[in-house]
């Protein structure tokens with residue numbers, strides 16, 4: 463049965479690929495990749511004979527037949543997605559159509575932008591007593607979000623909030639967030655994490671829009687809004703001597 467590998471390549475740094483993703487990429491006969499989102503350093507790892515197909519100017523109606531055509535030729539077809547394919551990757555529509563065409567699919571996970579941002583900051587996003595929840599969301603924009611997922615609702619719980627695809631709407635986003643978080647809540651602005659020109663800064667919420675606009679950040683920017691980013695003293699029960707558990711019983 464013809465097969466296509468859908469591969470998450472992480473945020474941009476080549477050494478953040480999983481071994482499985484690297485292996486699929488190196489052995490690909492055909493690489494189909496979103497050139498607007500995937501760092502060129504990733505593509506440089508493909509073999510010289512590999513056919514490279516960029517998708518930023520193509521529609522789904524053009525991409526899927528290309529994938530099917532190459533797979534039916536018996537080629538090792540690899541569809542690359544930035545970060546993890548399960549987040550904002552237009553994944554399900556591709557899987558649906560490829561499955562309808564009797565193509566076998568495998569999906570290989572990747573490190574998402576929020577994870578790479580937390581690692582770059584050496585930060586935990588779930589600190590006991592501060593926040594135990596991470597909300598992954600976006601401003602509505604042209605795509606829109608279901609009404610119950612409007613930013614007001616996401617922000618109202620005050621947890622760590624990772625906002626993808628939202629830089630174009632940063633003024634509006636800041637305005638909404640200020641109704642729910644204090645103006646000094648730390649916000650990590652992460653531009654092209656893992657790329658050669660990565661830029662990350664933690665600023666107070668009330669400067670989110672000003673600084674984004676000063677740097678002209680529109681694309682490939684993630685916001686991590688989190689009270690955890692300046693909370694250092696709280697500790698978990700996990701390694702607390704007063705807290706017994708299965709692997710460290712009392713006494």
Ligand SMILES: C[S@@+](CC[C@H](N)C(=O)[O-])C[C@H]1O[C@@H](n2cnc3c(N)ncnc32)[C@H](O)[C@@H]1O
Nearest residue numbers: 473545546550574575626627654655682683684
């Ligand atoms: C179409 S979404 C894909 C998200 C991706 N699947 C992931 O898991 O990171 C693209 C958005 O993800 C975020 N993003 C992806 N890669 C990034 C990076 N290297 N640095 C900062 N933000 C990134 C930005 O918000 C960007 O607008």
